[in-house]
Amino acid sequence: MARAQISKIAYKTIQQGKSIAGLAHKEISSRIMNFILPDTKLESFNIDKNLLLKIQNSMELLREEDWNDAENNIYPKKLLFDEPWLRYLTQYPKIWLDMPNTWERRRKQNFEDLPKYIDKDNYPQYYLRNFHHQTDGYLSDFSASIYDLQVEILFNGSADAMRRRVIKPIKEGLSVFSERNKSELKILDVATGSGRTLKQLRGAFPKEKIIGTDLSGSYLKEASRYISDLDGDLIELIKCNAEDLPFQDNSLQAISCVYLFHELPRSIRDKVLNEFYRVLEPSGTLVLADSIQISDSPDFIEIMENFHKSFHEPFYCDYIKDDLNTKIEDLGFHNVKSNSFFMTKVWSAVK
Numbered sequence: 001m002a003r004a005q006i007s008k009i010a011y012k013t014i015q016q017g018k019s020i021a022g023l024a025h026k027e028i029s030s031r032i033m034n035f036i037l038p039d040t041k042l043e044s045f046n047i048d049k050n051l052l053l054k055i056q057n058s059m060e061l062l063r064e065e066d067w068n069d070a071e072n073n074i075y076p077k078k079l080l081f082d083e084p085w086l087r088y089l090t091q092y093p094k095i096w097l098d099m100p101n102t103w104e105r106r107r108k109q110n111f112e113d114l115p116k117y118i119d120k121d122n123y124p125q126y127y128l129r130n131f132h133h134q135t136d137g138y139l140s141d142f143s144a145s146i147y148d149l150q151v152e153i154l155f156n157g158s159a160d161a162m163r164r165r166v167i168k169p170i171k172e173g174l175s176v177f178s179e180r181n182k183s184e185l186k187i188l189d190v191a192t193g194s195g196r197t198l199k200q201l202r203g204a205f206p207k208e209k210i211i212g213t214d215l216s217g218s219y220l221k222e223a224s225r226y227i228s229d230l231d232g233d234l235i236e237l238i239k240c241n242a243e244d245l246p247f248q249d250n251s252l253q254a255i256s257c258v259y260l261f262h263e264l265p266r267s268i269r270d271k272v273l274n275e276f277y278r279v280l281e282p283s284g285t286l287v288l289a290d291s292i293q294i295s296d297s298p299d300f301i302e303i304m305e306n307f308h309k310s311f312h313e314p315f316y317c318d319y320i321k322d323d324l325n326t327k328i329e330d331l332g333f334h335n336v337k338s339n340s341f342f343m344t345k346v347w348s349a350v351k
């Protein structure tokens with residue numbers, strides 16, 4: 001009992017520390033940017049006391065949820081303490097060194113600053129851009145090498161706690177296949193990026209077959225390095241477009257997809273949802289996690305608006321108004337549920 005209490009305090013202290021570090025980084029970097037390369041078009045965003053309290057509360061609820069799920073054996077507690085500190089240490093100076101490039105791109109509204117060597121014919125038009133003014137977009141090893149920490153800073157150290165919210169609905173969903181051997185069950189993580197969700201999934205599902213897909217070869221290479229020392233069977237990584245998954249109809253038992261939908265135009269979101277429906281086996285579970293939306297998080301509308309203004313996210317404004325629940329239901333999914341945790345909304349649905 002006392003041990004559990006101490007672990008809980010340790011977990012919360014680490015989370016709070018990361019949150020303070022994330023906030024401090026953002027404050028210092030924006031002051032330096034305003035001094036060196038001021039962007040007159042960018043309005044300053046001041047969080048009032050009321051909003052700050054709501055943010056703190058919702059972050060605290062997320063931590064409680066994260067702790068309780070681990071306490072209830074939805075996933076092992078060691079995942080809560082699994083922080084890649086060394087990796088962060090190598091990524092952090094690179095972020096600082098790259099920051100002036102990001103500021104310059106933002107100031108010049110230059111969103112098509114991509115590596116010359118890429119073959120543009122291999123990517124859809126909506127993808128060929130510098131999302132969040134990121135150097136090289138998603139299309140270089142350098143971009144992949146600093147992405148994780150950038151997201152961690154953006155979410156004040158809560159990114160993995162939010163990604164872990166996909167685990168419980170997947171676990172509940174897979175229980176309908178309990179008579180099957182676990183190694184026959186396939187979980188696909190679409191747009192897996194640099195592997196953070198895969199690591200959480202492997203922790204919770206040590207025996208199931210896990211596959212990660214993404215359109216970026218560089219991000220998949222980074223994911224491969226990140227997950228290479230995990231216990232359990234090999235996690236398969238496949239480079240492909242979420243619009244056209246290389247899986248047969250009805251062949252997967254669960255799909256997760258984290259932080260992809262806000263970066264897709266509406267018609268592509270619909271197409272990807274269709275594709276998820278096609279490849280899932282009947283009774284299989286779909287779990288999406290992405291930014292909160294206006295309909296269920298009206299208190300955070302200023303944050304959503306600021307995100308859209310400060311980062312290059314051309315499809316975000318439409319995304320936050322998109323009624324995905326209805327779309328998922330209209331496709332034929334049932335048991336459609338959604339819930340928000342801090343800055344992330346999670347949908348689950350059964351085919």
Ligand SMILES: C[S@@+](CC[C@H](N)C(=O)[O-])C[C@H]1O[C@@H](n2cnc3c(N)ncnc32)[C@H](O)[C@@H]1O
Nearest residue numbers: 138191192193214215216219240241242258259
């Ligand atoms: C914001 S990142 C999210 C990455 C990861 N899921 C995470 O939790 O950090 C978006 C990812 O989606 C990938 N992506 C964007 N459009 C895609 C598409 N049409 N098909 C496959 N992957 C795509 C990008 O390459 C990138 O890795």
